[in-house]
Amino acid sequence: MPIDRDQLKLLYEERNISQKLWTTEWALDLWNKYDALKSGDTIVDLGCGERFALAMSLEPTINYIGLDVNSDSVEESSKRYPQHRWIHADVRNEMYNPTGLLDPETFNFPIEDKVADLVICASLFTHLETLEVAKNYLQEIQRIIKPGGHLWISWFRSPPNEVCSDAKRTVYTEAEIINMISGWLNLKFTTAGMNENYHNQWVMLGQVQ
Ligand SMILES: C[S@@+](CC[C@H](N)C(=O)[O-])C[C@H]1O[C@@H](n2cnc3c(N)ncnc32)[C@H](O)[C@@H]1O
Secondary structure, X not given: OXXXXXXXXXXXXXXXXXXXXXXXXXXXXXXXXXXXXXXXXXXXXXXXXXXXXXXXXXXXXXXXXXXXXXXXXXXXXXXXXXXXXXXXXXXXXOOOEOOOOEOOOOOOOOOOXXXXXXXXXXXXXXXXOOHHHHHHHHHHHHHHEEEEEEEEEEEXXXXXXXXXXXXXXXXXXXXXXXXXXXXXXXXXXEEOOOOOOOOOOEEEEEEEO
């Protein structure tokens, strides 16, 4: 995928998010390597923030859909990147949207079935609080992803961490995570998350079977 890395670096500097540059480039390289993203594809970025939207503004063939519970961030991004589709989901999250009206355990993404070639959940399941929310989000992901589509997802797992349903740093057991993805996601790549360092997440790229 032809994203100009010099331009990406400059834009990240301009937006003051240079600290996210290397993990973004790392993800782009892995998606290339594992054929998870091709020109003309549709990305759904859940808990999107800004960084992949900015990267995809350099690849105009990509159809990018960003969803987040943070209304300010979605509003600002929709002005900055009007070529993308933006969804503000007023879903409750103790850290990011404590007064949200919608229940995350039953929330249905306002996104059509089988549209996504790649679903991104970067540092999202690390804030989802309960196992029921994670299960609901994974069910919705299975609904919106195309057969053969890819999922990029990161977790805090136990061990090595203590199980925790705090939105600041949600941890599920390794067995729970494996149970939630087994039978429908074929893992192509996983790395890290083996120690308790605060930001050390178990990162996965899988393909829907
Ligand atoms: C740590 S940030 C990650 C942002 C972005 N994915 C990245 O990697 O730079 C977590 C994001 O998830 C969003 N978020 C929190 N709970 C959410 C939920 N239940 N549904 C969707 N997004 C949520 C937050 O508003 C925030 O933008």
